[in-house]
Amino acid sequence: MLAIFNSAERQAATLRVALIGKKLTGLAIDESVAISPKLGSVVEEVRVFGREIEIIFDDLVVLRTKLQFRGMWRIFRVGDWHKRSRDQAKVVLEVEDRIAACFKVVEIETHHDFDPRRHPLLGRHGPDLTDSKTDLELCVDLMLGYQDADATIAEVLLDQRVMRGIGNVFRCELLWTCELHPWAKVSSLNRDECRELVTIAAEMLQSQHATRDRSLAVYGRHGKNCDRCNGQIRVTHHGEANRVLYWCADCQTRHAGTSSSRYVTEHDTPPGVHPAEFIYLSELERTRKSG
Numbered sequence: 001m002l003a004i005f006n007s008a009e010r011q012a013a014t015l016r017v018a019l020i021g022k023k024l025t026g027l028a029i030d031e032s033v034a035i036s037p038k039l040g041s042v043v044e045e046v047r048v049f050g051r052e053i054e055i056i057f058d059d060l061v062v063l064r065t066k067l068q069f070r071g072m073w074r075i076f077r078v079g080d081w082h083k084r085s086r087d088q089a090k091v092v093l094e095v096e097d098r099i100a101a102c103f104k105v106v107e108i109e110t111h112h113d114f115d116p117r118r119h120p121l122l123g124r125h126g127p128d129l130t131d132s133k134t135d136l137e138l139c140v141d142l143m144l145g146y147q148d149a150d151a152t153i154a155e156v157l158l159d160q161r162v163m164r165g166i167g168n169v170f171r172c173e174l175l176w177t178c179e180l181h182p183w184a185k186v187s188s189l190n191r192d193e194c195r196e197l198v199t200i201a202a203e204m205l206q207s208q209h210a211t212r213d214r215s216l217a218v219y220g221r222h223g224k225n226c227d228r229c230n231g232q233i234r235v236t237h238h239g240e241a242n243r244v245l246y247w248c249a250d251c252q253t254r255h256a257g258t259s260s261s262r263y264v265t266e267h268d269t270p271p272g273v274h275p276a277e278f279i280y281l282s283e284l285e286r287t288r289k290s291g
């Protein structure tokens with residue numbers, strides 16, 4: 001066993017290092033839940049509220065565990081994982097090289113994350129880019145007519161009212177493929193550029209079965225070198241949910257000049273630091289300031 005931690009914050013920090021950016025390869029939940037995380041989905045965030053820990057997947061399924069006094073998450077290396085632990089665990093999440101298991105948890109719940117930009121009830125859905133018959137021109141019109149002129153391309157790609165099918169991992173990869181600065185204003189793109197972006201997105205999403213396991217160009221590659229320009233991949237976290245965004249500042253320069261004021265370099269994870277650790281330290285800092 002790698003670690004036993006008592007405080008929920010510490011458990012969450014350990015879970016982040018072990019799970020964020022990795023694909024779910026195995027799952028067992030010892031209770032019936034409303035929605036099950038899907039195998040192949042990627043762990044995007046781990047949040048903590050008191051003794052509750054939430055694990056958020058890139059399709060926005062949230063797994064919430066209420067730990068109360070005795071509940072705890074533990075991380076195992078694959079070779080250290082035994083049947084006895086499996087029998088006692090209430091939740092088991094397997095990724096490539098680690099197994100996260102939760103014991104003595106009192107309540108397990110799953111739901112879809114509530115993000116107003118991505119929530120279907122707050123507006124009409126945009127076209128589904130995973131559907132080959134979808135209307136891409138409508139998507140282009142919705143981008144060109146986007147009401148918030150200061151909104152960034154990175155934000156609009158996740159706005160379900162404009163287009164559907166793009167998760168956070170895919171968003172990072174798409175921005176890199178198109179060499180777009182993530183914080184460029186959506187209003188700086190002309191019709192041809194919007195069309196190019198949604199066409200490439202649709203092609204990539206619709207061929208995802210063939211490319212499910214293709215290696216990622218930027219996501220999870222913080223501090224590594226960019227395959228295109230040899231620059232260093234950076235990661236920044238932003239928004240209330242601390243969603244991470246990986247990108248190459250050296251070659252993702254299209255429309256960089258229009259970069260929105262929402263791009264703040266202080267949210268960049270410094271080289272050599274794990275983004276999960278940086279988020280944890282930033283949260284501690286904020287807690288100290290507010291306390």
Ligand SMILES: [Zn+2]
Pocket residue numbers: 226227228229230231248249250251252
């Ligand atoms: Zn690059």
